[in-house]
Amino acid sequence: MAREKNKEKSDLLQGTLDLLILKTLSLAPMHGWGISQRIQQISHDVLQVNQGSLYPALHRLQVQGWISSEWGASDNNRRAKFYELTPSGRKQLREETENWERLSAAVIRILQTS
Amino acid sequence: MLASLAERLWALVRRRDFEDDLDEELRFHLEMETEKNIALGMSPDEAKLRARKCFGGIARAKEDVRSSHGLLWIDSLGQDIRDARRSLVKNVAGSLIIVGTLALGIGANTAIFSAIYGVLLRPLPYSDGDRLVLLTHNARTPGGAEVDGIRFSVKEVEDYRRESNTLASLVEYHTMPFILLSEKQPERVQTGVVSAEFFDVLKVEPLIGRTFLPGEDALDAEPVLVLSYEYWQRSHGGAEVVGTMLEMNDRPHRVVGILPPLPGFPDDNDVYMPVSACPFHSAPSFMADRGARMMRLIGRMEPGVTLAETGRELDAIATHMSEAHRAEYADSRDHAIEVTLLRDELTKSARPTFLLLLATAGFVLLVACANVANVTVARLLRRRRELELRQALGASRTRVARQLLTESTLLAVGGGVLGLLLSWLSLDLIIDFAARFTPRAHEIALDRFVLLFTLTLSVLTGLVFGTLPALFSPDTIRGPRLRRALVTAEVAASLVLLVGAGLMAKSLLRLHRVDPGFDSERVLTMMLDLNWSKYGEPEAVRDFHDRLLQQVSGHPGVLSAAVGRTFPLARGEVPQEARFEMEGASGSHVLDLHPVSREYFRTIGVARVDGRLLGEEDRPGSPNVVIVNRAAAALFWPNESPVGRKLFAGKDAATIVGVVENVRQYRLDAPATPTAYISVEQYPLRVTHLLVRTSSEPSRLADELVETVHAIDRDQAVAHVQTLEDVRSESLAAPRLTTSLVSMFATLALLITVAGLSGVLALSVSERESELGIRMALGATPSRVLGLVLGEAVGLIGAGLAIGAVAVGLLQSSLSRHLFEVEPTDPVTLGAVSLVLVAATALGCWLPARRATNIDPLDAVRAD
Numbered sequence: 013m014a015r016e017k018n019k020e021k022s023d024l025l026q027g028t029l030d031l032l033i034l035k036t037l038s039l040a041p042m043h044g045w046g047i048s049q050r051i052q053q054i055s056h057d058v059l060q061v062n063q064g065s066l067y068p069a070l071h072r073l074q075v076q077g078w079i080s081s082e083w084g085a086s087d088n089n090r091r092a093k094f095y096e097l098t099p100s101g102r103k104q105l106r107e108e109t110e111n112w113e114r115l116s117a118a119v120i121r122i123l124q125t126s
Numbered sequence: 127m128l129a130s131l132a133e134r135l136w137a138l139v140r141r142r143d144f145e146d147d148l149d150e151e152l153r154f155h156l157e158m159e160t161e162k163n164i165a166l167g168m169s170p171d172e173a174k175l176r177a178r179k180c181f182g183g184i185a186r187a188k189e190d191v192r193s194s195h196g197l198l199w200i201d202s203l204g205q206d207i208r209d210a211r212r213s214l215v216k217n218v219a220g221s222l223i224i225v226g227t228l229a230l231g232i233g234a235n236t237a238i239f240s241a242i243y244g245v246l247l248r249p250l251p252y253s254d255g256d257r258l259v260l261l262t263h264n265a266r267t268p269g270g271a272e273v274d275g276i277r278f279s280v281k282e283v284e285d286y287r288r289e290s291n292t293l294a295s296l297v298e299y300h301t302m303p304f305i306l307l308s309e310k311q312p313e314r315v316q317t318g319v320v321s322a323e324f325f326d327v328l329k330v331e332p333l334i335g336r337t338f339l340p341g342e343d344a345l346d347a348e349p350v351l352v353l354s355y356e357y358w359q360r361s362h363g364g365a366e367v368v369g370t371m372l373e374m375n376d377r378p379h380r381v382v383g384i385l386p387p388l389p390g391f392p393d394d395n396d397v398y399m400p401v402s403a404c405p406f407h408s409a410p411s412f413m414a415d416r417g418a419r420m421m422r423l424i425g426r427m428e429p430g431v432t433l434a435e436t437g438r439e440l441d442a443i444a445t446h447m448s449e450a451h452r453a454e455y456a457d458s459r460d461h462a463i464e465v466t467l468l469r470d471e472l473t474k475s476a477r478p479t480f481l482l483l484l485a486t487a488g489f490v491l492l493v494a495c496a497n498v499a500n501v502t503v504a505r506l507l508r509r510r511r512e513l514e515l516r517q518a519l520g521a522s523r524t525r526v527a528r529q530l531l532t533e534s535t536l537l538a539v540g541g542g543v544l545g546l547l548l549s550w551l552s553l554d555l556i557i558d559f560a561a562r563f564t565p566r567a568h569e570i571a572l573d574r575f576v577l578l579f580t581l582t583l584s585v586l587t588g589l590v591f592g593t594l595p596a597l598f599s600p601d602t603i604r605g606p607r608l609r610r611a612l613v614t615a616e617v618a619a620s621l622v623l624l625v626g627a628g629l630m631a632k633s634l635l636r637l638h639r640v641d642p643g644f645d646s647e648r649v650l651t652m653m654l655d656l657n658w659s660k661y662g663e664p665e666a667v668r669d670f671h672d673r674l675l676q677q678v679s680g681h682p683g684v685l686s687a688a689v690g691r692t693f694p695l696a697r698g699e700v701p702q703e704a705r706f707e708m709e710g711a712s713g714s715h716v717l718d719l720h721p722v723s724r725e726y727f728r729t730i731g732v733a734r735v736d737g738r739l740l741g742e743e744d745r746p747g748s749p750n751v752v753i754v755n756r757a758a759a760a761l762f763w764p765n766e767s768p769v770g771r772k773l774f775a776g777k778d779a780a781t782i783v784g785v786v787e788n789v790r791q792y793r794l795d796a797p798a799t800p801t802a803y804i805s806v807e808q809y810p811l812r813v814t815h816l817l818v819r820t821s822s823e824p825s826r827l828a829d830e831l832v833e834t835v836h837a838i839d840r841d842q843a844v845a846h847v848q849t850l851e852d853v854r855s856e857s858l859a860a861p862r863l864t865t866s867l868v869s870m871f872a873t874l875a876l877l878i879t880v881a882g883l884s885g886v887l888a889l890s891v892s893e894r895e896s897e898l899g900i901r902m903a904l905g906a907t908p909s910r911v912l913g914l915v916l917g918e919a920v921g922l923i924g925a926g927l928a929i930g931a932v933a934v935g936l937l938q939s940s941l942s943r944h945l946f947e948v949e950p951t952d953p954v955t956l957g958a959v960s961l962v963l964v965a966a967t968a969l970g971c972w973l974p975a976r977r978a979t980n981i982d983p984l985d986a987v988r989a990d
Binding site: 043 | 150157190
């Protein structure tokens with residue numbers, strides 16, 4: 013089921029969004045909008061997060077137990093749902109980071125040989 | 127994992143909260159985005175629009191969030207059901223056919239099961255009913271002939287009560303009709319005469335008032351009555367009657383209680399009285415006579431005692447008794463007591479029929495299942511593209527199988543609900559039907575056990591025909607073998623059912639055509655039970671009958687009139703037997719005894735075979751005469767005329783003056799028993815039936831004849847006014863109903879099979895369309911194409927017939943017990959049934975075969 017649902021075009025590679033969310037949350041707990049802004053900001057506007065797919069990803073990560081959520085007050089004092097990395101999420105981030113590095117190194121090697 | 131499962135379940139339960147949460151979260155996001163846009167210099171409206179655009183489809187996002195929570199399989203089950211419903215609705219006709227087919231199959235099974243549960247499986251309505259037993263005394267004559275079903279005398283009951291340790295209690299029962307006088311007309315009430323503890327032993331609690339108290343069956347006790355629920359409703363409309371007095375046998379009886387609704391066992395009694403209130407039972411001569419055996423005995427076994435132990439102990443007591451009183455048991459030996467569970471006794475005549483019907487209904491369901499499985503396969507093939515697309519899009523095989531299973535279960539449950547409705551509509555018919563076999567019929571209901579049965583059956587059915595296609599690989603489903611096997615099975619099952627129905631129909635026909643030895647046309651009967659107190663003397667009885675017959679015979683439209691103790695095929699009539707010694711034959715023998723008046727034989731059309739019939743000269747005081755039937759003559763005087771021979775019963779003697787044709791007295795399917803007819807004038811009877819042969823439709827005379835009776839005695843009750851033709855027809859009602867049910871089931875199976883066969887052939891024709899088209903293009907004639915299609919059909923039908931024939935062979939012995947004068951291998955029936963099956967299936971082949979010959983070769987070739 014999950015596979016069918018992720019077909020829509022994404023500016024990010026499949027699975028990359030999860031990694032970025034985890035990475036972003038490893039710095040500080042944050043609400044959904046904040047995460048999208050942060051990713052955009054850090055990537056110098058290169059990565060455009062499809063906001064429609066951000067929330068399913070957040071909820072999926074939560075179901076998997078890698079992040080948890082809590083209602084809190086935002087900077088401008090409004091009620092917002094804050095997400096936070098769990099210990100198992102931290103471990104997942106480490107693994108996915110290694111995977112990503114291995115993968116990107118391989119891709120770069122291939123690109124350079126041609 | 128557990129936590130996340132809990133969370134999902136929680137999310138399901140708190141669905142609304144979950145949605146609110148999500149809404150708020152997304153709203154917050156959009157507001158933040160809008161504010162950001164405003165900060166960038168946009169107008170508020172533009173900022174809002176821009177934020178929305180940037181977000182993408184909100185509904186889609188929400189849907190994705192929900193599915194990422196995977197409100198798990200419960201949610202996807204909902205999805206499955208929605209999908210299934212959509213696909214079922216898309217093919218309404220096909221779905222309706224499946225639901226209808228299953229409804230018939232499940233409905234038939236539910237109806238039969240409700241009867242079987244209510245009658246055979248449900249515990250007796252008496253608490254602790256499984257320790258209740260019925261006692262029967264069996265013995266042999268000195269000559270070795272078996273005498274079964276002997277009843278018990280007062281002296282014997284005392285002995286069993288005293289000596290038995292296995293029975294916690296032992297109570298007497300017999301039934302008699304008495305006349306009850308109330309403000310209304312005199313009324314004949316069937317009265318159960320019982321020991322005071324009778325209801326305590328059955329553990330029946332009264333609905334109102336009380337049952338009998340210990341000691342109320344003592345000779346000096348006040349006569350009391352307990353009314354049955356049905357009689358109370360019928361005669362008193364459920365009014366307050368406890369405490370009132372009812373006049374019976376010239377004595378007032380106090381009504382002390384009302385029974386709850388109970389099975390009419392041992393008989394459908396209107397009222398119950400303690401043995402002391404019965405004028406016959408309480409007569410000193412009766413109580414002292416060890417040979418006056420009138421009562422049946424019901425016992426409650428001690429806890430932990432088995433049926434066999436009880437039987438052994440009672441056998442020993444019986445043997446000991448016969449040795450202690452040699453003179454009273456001189457004409458019998460090998461005494462044994464048969465102990466039967468009350469439950470088995472209550473249902474013994476219903477069991478074989480009900481099981482037959484259950485088997486029949488089961489076959490119908492199997493045929494329905496096979497057919498529905500085939501329809502499912504065909505639908506599957508039509509939907510191959512859709513399913514392949516689903517799989518290509520990533521749906522796993524199990525996911526597809528699950529969806530198919532959901533569809534089939536939905537269909538089956540739909541069929542179950544409709545089937546339940548069908549069985550609910552037919553419940554009254556089923557109860558009426560069952561009432562012909564067992565007093566427990568009124569316990570039949572669609573209760574929760576039956577509902578559970580139907581639900582289980584529906585779900586199982588759905589699983590069976592749903593997994594069948596899912597179990598096999600796509601290749602098997604696509605291939606013709608599975609379909610063919612299913613249709614072959616349907617043909618085989620149909621053959622079995624049709625053979626059963628055919629044999630039973632032929633057997634019923636034989637029963638209708640059987641010569642009963644009497645002529646039932648235009649004969650009216652009614653029961654006259656002369657009040658015991660008014661007609662105590664034989665002369666009074668004789669006088670009443672004389673006047674009655676004289677006046678009735680003189681009535682215009684009456685050809686002849688007679689009275690007799692009973693008449694042929696009377697329902698619920700207990701045989702009256704007498705033991706005779708016969709001149710010219712050795713030993714003593716039991717003959718059926720029928721006191722009748724002079725015109726009896728002419729009135730019901732029994733032919734004279736030898737000697738003379740009863741005449742004017744056979745009056746009280748003249749020599750006693752007897753007429754025997756042909757069966758008795760053939761049995762005791764095989765090579766000579768019995769006319770002139772004498773019969774002896776104790777000190778009494780009678781001379782045989784004539785022989786009459788055999789009459790099927792109790793059942794049309796049982797040969798006549800050796801019978802002796804004696805004159806009511808010489809042996810006056812209080813309880814008789816008036817029999818009148820009329821020149822026109824007999825029921826038109828009924829009212830006038832009842833008036834004639836009342837003109838002679840205003841207080842005389844008349845009961846059971848009916849025509850002999852109705853009685854005869856009624857006696858065949860049970861086999862007729864059974865046969866109709868089996869035939870109905872068989873027809874149903876045949877229709878389903880024909881439809882199934884037609885469908886399979888049509889599918890195969892459409893699959894071979896291009897092949898057949900090419901053949902035709904290459905010069906094959908239509909008849910050659912027809913041959914190709916029909917060849918397939920003949921193979922299927924032939925295989926089905928062969929398998930069905932084997933099954934019929936295996937079922938022979940269980941069939942034969944339901945048949946009358948028809949062998950289970952009756953070649954005519956088997957041939958006719960096969961012909962019907964072949965003709966019906968040929969009809970099913972016609973449509974697809976015609977389509978095959980109409981294929982346009984060009985179209986067929988272009989199609990690919």
